Amino acid sequence: MLVMAECKASAACWPTRPDLSTDLRLGLSLSTSLSSSSSLQAAESIPSMPRNQVLLSWPPIKPFLRSALAASASRRRRQQTLFVKVYMEGLPIGRKLDLLLLDGYDSLLVKLCNMFKTPITYADVYQQQVPGVKAAHFLTYEDQDGDWMMVGDVPWNLFLTSVKKIRITRTDKC
Amino acid sequence: MTYFPEEVVEHIFSFLPGQHDRNTVSLVCKVWYEIERLSRRTVFVGNCYAVRPERVVLRFPNMRALTVKGKPHFADFNLVPPDWGGYAAPWIEAAARGCVGLEELRMKRMVVTDESLELLAKTFPRFRALILISCEGFSTDGLAAIASHCKLLRELDLQENEVEDRGPRWLSCFPDSCTSLVSLNFACIKGEVNAGSLERLVARSPNLRSLRLNRSVPVDTLSKILMRTPNLEDLGTGNLADDFQTESYIRLALAFDKCKMLRSLSGFWDASPFCLPFIYPVCAQLTGLNLSYAPTLDSSDLTKMISHCVKLQRLWVLDCIADKGLQVVASSCKDLQELRVFPSDFYIAGYSPVTEEGLVAISLGCQKLSSLLYFCHQMTNAALITIAKNCPNFTRFRLCILEPGKPDAMTNQPLDEGFGAIVRECKGLRRLSISGLLTDKVFMYIGTYAKELEMLSIAFAGDSDAGMMHVMKGCKNLRKLEIRDSPFGDAALLENVAKYETMRSLWMSSCNVTEKGCQVLASKMPMLNVEVINELDENNEMDENHGGLPKVDKLYVYRTTAGGRDDAPNFVKIL
Numbered sequence: 001m002l003v004m005a006e007c008k009a010s011a012a013c014w015p016t017r018p019d020l021s022t023d024l025r026l027g028l029s030l031s032t033s034l035s036s037s038s039s040l041q042a043a044e045s046i047p048s049m050p051r052n053q054v055l056l057s058w059p060p061i062k063p064f065l066r067s068a069l070a071a072s073a074s075r076r077r078r079q080q081t082l083f084v085k086v087y088m089e090g091l092p093i094g095r096k097l098d099l100l101l102l103d104g105y106d107s108l109l110v111k112l113c114n115m116f117k118t119p120i121t122y123a124d125v126y127q128q129q130v131p132g133v134k135a136a137h138f139l140t141y142e143d144q145d146g147d148w149m150m151v152g153d154v155p156w157n158l159f160l161t162s163v164k165k166i167r168i169t170r171t172d173k174c
Numbered sequence: 175m176t177y178f179p180e181e182v183v184e185h186i187f188s189f190l191p192g193q194h195d196r197n198t199v200s201l202v203c204k205v206w207y208e209i210e211r212l213s214r215r216t217v218f219v220g221n222c223y224a225v226r227p228e229r230v231v232l233r234f235p236n237m238r239a240l241t242v243k244g245k246p247h248f249a250d251f252n253l254v255p256p257d258w259g260g261y262a263a264p265w266i267e268a269a270a271r272g273c274v275g276l277e278e279l280r281m282k283r284m285v286v287t288d289e290s291l292e293l294l295a296k297t298f299p300r301f302r303a304l305i306l307i308s309c310e311g312f313s314t315d316g317l318a319a320i321a322s323h324c325k326l327l328r329e330l331d332l333q334e335n336e337v338e339d340r341g342p343r344w345l346s347c348f349p350d351s352c353t354s355l356v357s358l359n360f361a362c363i364k365g366e367v368n369a370g371s372l373e374r375l376v377a378r379s380p381n382l383r384s385l386r387l388n389r390s391v392p393v394d395t396l397s398k399i400l401m402r403t404p405n406l407e408d409l410g411t412g413n414l415a416d417d418f419q420t421e422s423y424i425r426l427a428l429a430f431d432k433c434k435m436l437r438s439l440s441g442f443w444d445a446s447p448f449c450l451p452f453i454y455p456v457c458a459q460l461t462g463l464n465l466s467y468a469p470t471l472d473s474s475d476l477t478k479m480i481s482h483c484v485k486l487q488r489l490w491v492l493d494c495i496a497d498k499g500l501q502v503v504a505s506s507c508k509d510l511q512e513l514r515v516f517p518s519d520f521y522i523a524g525y526s527p528v529t530e531e532g533l534v535a536i537s538l539g540c541q542k543l544s545s546l547l548y549f550c551h552q553m554t555n556a557a558l559i560t561i562a563k564n565c566p567n568f569t570r571f572r573l574c575i576l577e578p579g580k581p582d583a584m585t586n587q588p589l590d591e592g593f594g595a596i597v598r599e600c601k602g603l604r605r606l607s608i609s610g611l612l613t614d615k616v617f618m619y620i621g622t623y624a625k626e627l628e629m630l631s632i633a634f635a636g637d638s639d640a641g642m643m644h645v646m647k648g649c650k651n652l653r654k655l656e657i658r659d660s661p662f663g664d665a666a667l668l669e670n671v672a673k674y675e676t677m678r679s680l681w682m683s684s685c686n687v688t689e690k691g692c693q694v695l696a697s698k699m700p701m702l703n704v705e706v707i708n709e710l711d712e713n714n715e716m717d718e719n720h721g722g723l724p725k726v727d728k729l730y731v732y733r734t735t736a737g738g739r740d741d742a743p744n745f746v747k748i749l
Contacts (some may be wrong), residue, residue, distance in 0.1 A: 059549060059574055059576050060250070060516065060574060060607075060631075060633070061251070062308070064334040064362065065467070069469060069518060072444050072521075076469075088580070147535055
C-alpha cells in the first residue's frame, strides 16, 4: 500500500532500472494493485467480477501474448541478480551479496550475521530496544541519491530498487 | 432486363466489389437471386450462429471461399467460458455434403477438431487455403492430415491458435510432390519441428512468399532457409533469443542480404539485442514490423532498429519502447499507418513507460496514421484533443488505460472531452475502444458524432442507462457493441430493441441487466437469440439484486435466421 501511494505522487520516484522494478512488482502488485488509489474507486463502485477473473480478462490482451509475456517475465526473473557490496566498518575488504536470493530483511540480517560473524540489527529492531540483545553493529545502505540510510524503513521490494551499497556501522558511532 | 442472357448478368455481377452489394442485387427479383447465388464464389459469415450451415451451402453450392467467425470478440480476453460453442464441424460437414468445390476456408474463434480437419483434407480435391485464427480444439495430427492430403495446398496460416502438440511429424507429412506452397505460418505451434523436413519443404516451394516459423527453429536453419527464398516477402523469425556464435550471426546477415523482397518481419520471441544489428540492412525496405514478443529489447535497442525503418507502415511493439522511443518512430516513420503498443507489464496499477506524450509525438510526426491500439497508464484530455486535431484520419482508435476508471492525469477530470474530440474530428472512425474515467457525456458525444462507427468497446465506463441509450440512438452504422463492467441495465437494453436486428451482436458482461429484462427483449424480438450466460460461482450468488431480480452475469444477443442453437452448454440459457 505504501509503495503505491508514494509512487502515485511522483513518477520521478520510480527507479531508473525498469526491468528490475517490473519483475519486483510482479510479486508486489497482486495483493495491492486493486486496493490502492482513489482512481480505482470508480472501478470498485461498478459491479465487477471476482478479483481472480478480473486479472485474467484485464488488460484486454490476447491469451497468446499474455502467456508469452508471463513466461518471459518469469524467465528473466530467474536470470537476474542484484549483487551489492557489503562493508563492515573497520574492515578494509568488503563482501558481495546477491540480494535477489533473499526474501526479506530477516534473511538479509541472518545472511550478514553469518558472513561477518557478529550480531547486527536494523531500524525496526533497533527501535524496539530488545532487552538482552545488544548488537554492536547496525545496518545502513547507500541509496541512488548517494544518501546513507537506515535499513528497514521501507518495504523490501522498494529497498531492492534503491540500494547501491550496504554498510555495517558500529552502534556507538550513530 | 428480362431477355438479358444469364451469362451477361452474371458477368456484370462479377464486378460487384463485396458481399454486401451481391446481397442487395439478390433482392431485386427471383431471376437475379438465382443468377447471383449460383455465381457467388466468396461467402462471409460473421456469426456462425446467425444462419444454419446447410442453408448457406444450399444457397451457394458453387462457393470457393468460405469465412466463418465463431465466438464473440471478448472471448479473446477470457470472458467467454470454455465449451460455450462455436463449433466448426457442422460447417465443414455441410460443405462436404453440398459444396465439394470448396478451395479456401477461413475460421476465427472457432472450435475445430482433428476429425473435421481430416474430413476437410480428404473431401475437397481442389482445397488450397486454410486460415485459422484464434481457434482451438485441434492438434498437430489434424495438421498432418491437411499436409498429407491437400495436394494443391497453397496456404496454411495458423494465427494464435491453441494447438495441442503431438510431435514434429506433421511437417514431414507434406509429400515430395507438394511444391505449391505460397504461405506457411506455424508460429503458434508450441513444439519442435524437424529442421531437415522444413528445409526440404522450403527448397521445393519456389512460390513461397510468406513464412512464419515458431520459436523452436534454430537460427542456422533460418539462415539456410533464407538463402533458398530470395522472393520471400513476409518472415516470422524462429529462435533469436540465445547468444549465438559469431558465425551464426554472420550467416544470418548474409541470408538477409539475399532477401531483397522482404517487406514484413515478425517473431522475435524473446529476441536478444545482439541479433538486431544483423537485421539492420533489411530495415530500410520493411513496411511491417512486429516486435511485440520481445520484452528483452529495451528502448534504445528498439529505437536503433526502428530509426532504420523509414518505409514502415505497420508497427507492433511493446511499451518498453517508451515515450522517447515513440518520438524516434515519429521522426523516422513518416509512412506509418498502423501502430500497436502493447503492455509489457500487465498488472493494473503498474508502471508503463509510455504515456500520452508518446502518442502526441506520434500524432505530430505520422500524419498518415489511421489505426491505433495503445496501452498506457495515463492519458489527458489535452493530449487527446491534440491527437484528434493532428490525425483526423483515424478509422480505428483503441485506447486502453491500464487502470480502470483512471481520470485525466493532469486535471483529474473524466476523459469525456478527449474522446469527444476524437469522434468529432475523425469523421471516418469505424472502430473505437474507450477507457479511463468516463461519464455518460462521452456516450452523448459518440452518439452525436460517430456516425460511421461500426464497432464500439466499452469497459468500466458511464454513469447510467442514458449512456448506452445515446449510443443506441445515435450510431446508425453500429454493428458490434461490447460492454463490460458498466452500469447499464434493463432500461438501456430495451430502449431501442429494433436496432439489434440491424447489428451483428451485443455483448454485456458484469452490467446491471436482469433476467427479466432479457426475457422482455427475447419476447419482443423473436429473430434474436438472447443468450444468458451464468457461470455457477459461489461469489455470484452473493451479488446484490436489482429490484429483487438476479443480475445476468453475461449477455450475448445476436440476430439469427437459425433459431435457438442446440449445441449450447448447460450454463447458457437461450431465451
